[in-house]
Amino acid sequence: MSVGRRSLVAFLYLGPSALLLASVFLFPVGDLAWLSVHDAHTAGGVKGFVGWAHYRELLGPEFFHVLRTTAIWVSISTLLSVAVGLVGALLLNRDLSCRGTLRALAFLPWAVPHAMVGVLWRWLAHPQYGLINRTLLLIGLVSEPIGFLSVKYAMATAIAMRVWKGAPFAILAILAGLQAIPPERYEAAAVDGADSWDQFWAITLPGIRGVLATTVLILAIWAVTTFDMLWVLTEGGPLGATEILPIAIYRLAFTAYDAGRGAAIAVVGLGISSGLAMLYYHFSKERIS
Amino acid sequence: MGNSRWMAAAVAGWFLVGGVSAFAQDVELTICRPGYPERAKTFLEKALGEFQKTNPGVKFKIVDADWETFQSRIMVWVAGQQEPDIYVSPMQQFVDLAELGAYLPLDQYLDPALKADIPESLWWDMSRFTGGKGKYLSVAAAASTYTLWYNKKILAQAGLTRPPKNWDELVRFGKQIVERTKLPAIGMNAGRPFDTTQLLFGMLYFSGTNRPFVDTQGRAILNSPDAVKAVQFWVDLYQKHKITNSSPEQTSKGDLRLLFQQGKLAMHINNPGLLPTLAKITDLRSPETSTFLIGGPFQPSLSGHRAMNSTDAQQWVISAHTKHPDLAWKVLRYLLEPRWQNEHDRIQGGAPFRASILKSMPIDYAWILKPNAEEASNGLLFSPLIPRSGQFFQVLNKHLVEALLGQAPVKDALDRVAAEVNKLAGL
Numbered sequence: 001m002s003v004g005r006r007s008l009v010a011f012l013y014l015g016p017s018a019l020l021l022a023s024v025f026l027f028p029v030g031d032l033a034w035l036s037v038h039d040a041h042t043a044g045g046v047k048g049f050v051g052w053a054h055y056r057e058l059l060g061p062e063f064f065h066v067l068r069t070t071a072i073w074v075s076i077s078t079l080l081s082v083a084v085g086l087v088g089a090l091l092l093n094r095d096l097s098c099r100g101t102l103r104a105l106a107f108l109p110w111a112v113p114h115a116m117v118g119v120l121w122r123w124l125a126h127p128q129y130g131l132i133n134r135t136l137l138l139i140g141l142v143s144e145p146i147g148f149l150s151v152k153y154a155m156a157t158a159i160a161m162r163v164w165k166g167a168p169f170a171i172l173a174i175l176a177g178l179q180a181i182p183p184e185r186y187e188a189a190a191v192d193g194a195d196s197w198d199q200f201w202a203i204t205l206p207g208i209r210g211v212l213a214t215t216v217l218i219l220a221i222w223a224v225t226t227f228d229m230l231w232v233l234t235e236g237g238p239l240g241a242t243e244i245l246p247i248a249i250y251r252l253a254f255t256a257y258d259a260g261r262g263a264a265i266a267v268v269g270l271g272i273s274s275g276l277a278m279l280y281y282h283f284s285k286e287r288i289s
Numbered sequence: 290m291g292n293s294r295w296m297a298a299a300v301a302g303w304f305l306v307g308g309v310s311a312f313a314q315d316v317e318l319t320i321c322r323p324g325y326p327e328r329a330k331t332f333l334e335k336a337l338g339e340f341q342k343t344n345p346g347v348k349f350k351i352v353d354a355d356w357e358t359f360q361s362r363i364m365v366w367v368a369g370q371q372e373p374d375i376y377v378s379p380m381q382q383f384v385d386l387a388e389l390g391a392y393l394p395l396d397q398y399l400d401p402a403l404k405a406d407i408p409e410s411l412w413w414d415m416s417r418f419t420g421g422k423g424k425y426l427s428v429a430a431a432a433s434t435y436t437l438w439y440n441k442k443i444l445a446q447a448g449l450t451r452p453p454k455n456w457d458e459l460v461r462f463g464k465q466i467v468e469r470t471k472l473p474a475i476g477m478n479a480g481r482p483f484d485t486t487q488l489l490f491g492m493l494y495f496s497g498t499n500r501p502f503v504d505t506q507g508r509a510i511l512n513s514p515d516a517v518k519a520v521q522f523w524v525d526l527y528q529k530h531k532i533t534n535s536s537p538e539q540t541s542k543g544d545l546r547l548l549f550q551q552g553k554l555a556m557h558i559n560n561p562g563l564l565p566t567l568a569k570i571t572d573l574r575s576p577e578t579s580t581f582l583i584g585g586p587f588q589p590s591l592s593g594h595r596a597m598n599s600t601d602a603q604q605w606v607i608s609a610h611t612k613h614p615d616l617a618w619k620v621l622r623y624l625l626e627p628r629w630q631n632e633h634d635r636i637q638g639g640a641p642f643r644a645s646i647l648k649s650m651p652i653d654y655a656w657i658l659k660p661n662a663e664e665a666s667n668g669l670l671f672s673p674l675i676p677r678s679g680q681f682f683q684v685l686n687k688h689l690v691e692a693l694l695g696q697a698p699v700k701d702a703l704d705r706v707a708a709e710v711n712k713l714a715g716l
Contacts, residue, residue, distance in 0.1 A: 043368035044389050127536040128548060149539040151694065235481065238538045239690055256680045257364060257385060 029270065035263035042257040054264035063248075063265070070244040070272075072155060073230075074223040077162035081219050082212065084163055085170020090204075092171065093178045110168035118232025121161040125149050125233075154234050154241040161233060162223065170215050177211030178204065210283065217280040224273050245269040316613055317348040318620060319373040322430070323360075324603075325637060326353035328565065332636045336629045340620060347616065352376075360679075367391045370610040374617045377430045378606045380672035381483060381679040386606075387418040387426055388676060393607040394423025398618045403428070403625060406643050408665065411602055413674060427604035428625060430633070433560040433640040434598045434664045435492050435671075436657075437584035438567075443555040446470050452556065452584035456493075456522060459587060463532030466555045475556040476545035477526065477533035479693055482686035483679070484542040487671060488558040489526075489533075490689070491599035494519050495669050496586050499597045502685070507675045509710040511685070512703035521699045524692050538690050552580075560601055561661055564638035564654060573654055583657055586664070600668030634658075640665070677713055684709045 036054055039047040057063075092103055112120070124131050125148035133145040148157045181203065189199050205212075227246035230236070236243035236251065243251075245265060253262030320337070322329035330353045337349045352373050354362070360379045366372035367386060378386060386392060404412065411429040419426065439452045447466040453459040463474035479485040486494070494511075495501075497519030502511045510516075527533045534540060534554065549557040550566055557563075564573065572578040586598045605624070607617045623629070627645045631652075634641050640661040641647050652658055672678060685706050692702040 041389075043364040043385075126544070127539050128534070128544065128553070145535060147536045147539060150536060151538065237690075238480070239687060239694075239696075251683070254361065254364065255683065256677060 032263050032266055032270070035259055036267050038260050040259040040263070042253055042259045042262075044257070050260065054261045057261065058264060058268065065240060066243055066245060066248045066265075069155070069240070069242065070224065073159065073162075073226075073242070073244050074220050077159045077166065077223050078216055078219045080159065080163045081166035082170050082174075082216055084167040085174050085215065086212070088167060088171040089174035089178055092175055106171050107168045109164050110172075112165070114165070114226075114228040115232050117161060117165050118229035121157065121164075121229075122149070122233050125157050149234060149238070151238050151241045154238060158230055158233055158242050161229060162226070165229065166219050166222070170219065173211055173215045173218075174208055177208035181207040213283045214280060217276055217283065221273055221276045221280065224269065224276065245272070315346050315348045316616060317350055318375065318611075318613060318617060319350045319352055320620070321352035321354060321359065321373040321376040322633075323354045323356050323358075323377060323379070325565075326355055328636045329353060332633055336624055336632070337620070340623050344619075347620075349620075367610075372608050372610065374608050374611040374613070375621050376606060376608070377603050378427065380601075380603070381682065383427075383604070383672075384415075384418055384674055384676045384678060387415050390419070390422075390609055391606075392423070392426040393609045393611065393614055393617070394419070395425050395428065395607065395618070396423060398622070399425060399428075400622075403622070406627075406645050408432075408642060408644075410600075410666075410668075410670075411604075411642065413604070415674075418676075427606045428621070429642065430603045430605045431637060431639040432600060432602040432642040432665060433562070434600050434661055434668045435488065435558050435560050435586075436661055436664075437492075437556060437586070438549065438559055438563060438581055439556045439584060440549070440552060440554070440580060441582050442580055443470055443472060443552065447555070452582075453587065454585070455588045460526070460530050460532065463526070463530060463556075467532050470555070473534040473548075473554055474532040475526065476540075476549060476554050476558070477523075477537040478540045478542050478545050479537045479686070479690050480539055480541040480544070482682045485686045485689060486682060487599075487601070488542065488545070490520075490523055491671050492558050492586055493523050495597050495599040495671075496588070497522070499669075501669050501673060502681075503673045503675055503710070503714075506716070507673070507714040508716050509707035511710075512700070512707040517700050517703060520689070520692065520703060524699055527693060528695060538694060549581075561640050561654075561658055562638045564657065565636075566638075573657070576656055583660070585660075586667075598664055598668045599671040600665060601671055675714065680713060681710055684713070 035046075037049060037051055039050050041047070088106055092099060092106060096102065109117070123129065125133075127133060127145045127147055127149070130145075130148065132148065133142075136142045137145065147153055185203050185207075186199055189203060194202065224244075225246060226244070227250060230242060230244065231247060231250070234242045236247035246269065249262050249265045249269065252258050252265065256262075320333060322333060330351055333349070333351050337351075341347060341349075356379065359376075360381060363372060363376075363379060363382060363386070367389060372391070378392070407429050411432055412425060413427065414424050415426045416422075416424045437452055443466065444450070444452065444462075447462075447469040449462055449465065453462045459475070466472065466474040475489060477489050479490075494516065498513060498515040500510055500513070500515075502509065504510050527537055534545070534548065545554065545557055546559070546563065546566060548554040549559075549563075550570060567573060567579075567581050571580040573581070576582055605621055607614065607621060611617045624633070627643060627650060630643055631641065631646050631650050633639070634646070635653055640658045641650075641652055642662060642665055646652070647659075647662060673681065675681060688697065688702040688706045691697040692699045697705075
């Protein structure tokens with residue numbers, strides 16, 4: 001069979017799937033872009049073409065605040081999740097008798113649905129009823145409840161929630177990476193006199209570098225697209241302290257019913273997620289090759 | 290007859306039965322009374338069950354939902370023409386839905402008896418939002434004013450025999466309560482946009498200004514000198530006098546209800562919807578047996594006029610997309626009969642507002658609900674009838690919380706609200 005014929009056959013086999021994927025992805029994205037240049041009501045239809053007006057409106061302090069909040073949320077929650085995940089994976093990689101139980105417990109937060117995570121943390125952080133404040137008051141660490149969901153601390157609480165939810169995935173991914181490192185390398189290093197710290201820097205970290213990079217990217221993509229647990233926790237407040245891109249989109253499209261402006265922000269969000277996805281693809285390709 | 294003929298007869302009979310069944314198919318209507326899902330479902334099942342006895346062939350699908358769920362879904366349902374046939378419309382989206390033509394105009398259906406039985410203030414002329422295609426789009430489902438509830442045991446512990454009657458006493462009594470009981474004197478919530486303005490803020494604002502948030506054209510008037518004084522007083526209760534619960538910007542309506550129910554809050558502004566919650570833990574049949582009592586709206590010391598109160602109202606509507614408009618009206622009119630309205634009020638913990646009910650029907654908890662009903666004529670509708678009311682409350686809440694937390698002076702905050710609201714309204 002000639003190369004051309006083989007390619008044609010391949011296209012014919014892949015064609016229907018590609019068409020389906022294109023319709024599921026390209027059509028909504030195209031519709032989103034179209035909406036972003038029109039004056040549209042979420043339930044009332046499209047009123048008219050407005051060109052770049054919605055995008056121009058984004059060049060203001062409110063949207064920059066949302067971008068800044070999103071950047072803080074994504075960067076800190078991702079890095080902390082990976083850091084906690086690394087520590088957790090290193091601990092779970094040891095030869096412990098209760099390793100199986102510990103692993104199951106470590107992965108438990110990952111199994112909790114996102115919205116439930118939001119509810120759980122909202123109650124934990126509640127100023128009057130929260131378990132955290134009750135405990136701190138009981139042991140005398142504080143004399144007044146701490147406003148975990150106040151303007152000052154809401155983002156920190158949200159990040160803690162995200163780390164609680166996201167670290168198990170990091171543990172899982174990094175643990176798989178750790179177990180792929182041949183143990184002989186550690187034996188050889190030990191023979192050469194390397195201590196644990198040297199082994200970590202010289203063998204462990206380089207061995208899981210690719211896994212770390214892809215874990216960071218995956219968690220970052222998930223963070224950029226988080227809506228449910230943050231909405232349940234704070235609805236983006238108080239005073240916009242936790243208003244990230246998806247919440248801004250929801251607020252515009254479904255409470256202000258301004259589908260056009262909501263779509264414009266969504267296009268920006270899509271750009272950011274796509275950028276991260278491209279980086280992930282690039283790193284994955286490198287690892288495979 | 291041979292086998293083949295029996296077979297033919299059986300097939301023909303089957304088609305005949307099927308055909309008759311198709312023609313005699315039951316009609317199904319979807320109905321939703323959002324707010325208190327379990328109680329609403331109980332009420333609807335009972336009322337509609339009775340309706341079905343005299344109207345066989347009508348089936349009902351009851352959609353139960355709390356307000357937050359319903360508000361987040363109704364627009365999408367309307368866009369897809371999937372909303373219930375009959376429902377109580379959320380106030381925040383009331384005008385938006387009217388502008389979208391989501392409601393069936395009811396002008397042709399309303400009878401004089403019903404019109405006379407419901408107060409004039411609850412008949413909303415929506416013709417400016419429908420382009421003249423309908424004047425009355427809804428019928429009142431519930432209406433009540435906000436009341437001062439207080440825990441008599443906490444007040445007694447603080448050496449008080451009655452609740453405060455004006456703003457000066459609110460501060461004085463509040464400080465006494467905090468000092469002697471170490472409990473917050475009055476509940477303040479600013480945690481969610483719509484909630485913030487409903488309770489304590491609403492009572493202080495409306496009693497201090499005697500005016501709504503916006504005028505009849507939708508122009509914001511909430512930055513008047515009286516409004517600035519009222520809002521400053523609200524802020525001072527937290528910042529200066531420290532007689533409220535801590536962290537109001539993290540506190541919701543539900544949190545306050547819980548605190549009050551648990552005896553951790555001395556006074557709480559709410560409508561009679563609090564009744565079913567409190568009835569679980571105290572005997573509300575009389576003031577003597579109840580732990581929780583009610584007071585009137587605060588008479589302000591600042592403007593010297595009789596205080597108005599804030600009124601909450603909810604309205605039944607019929608979907609413009611219903612396939613059975615006449616039947617839907619028949620069902621709704623049935624639910625609006627005094628016996629069912631009274632049952633509805635009782636289950637929801639709402640004050641009676643229908644003249645026929647107030648005149649001649651027994652009212653549970655009359656010592657709470659009758660004064661509330663009398664106060665209704667002194668009430669201003671809390672939620673303005675404007676487009677994008679949800680966005681209005683988001684803007685208002687944002688700047689109110691800034692003022693509450695000391696991030697902006699009250700006047701500046703209210704001026705910013707007025708500017709943004711007028712911009713939203715295209716004024």
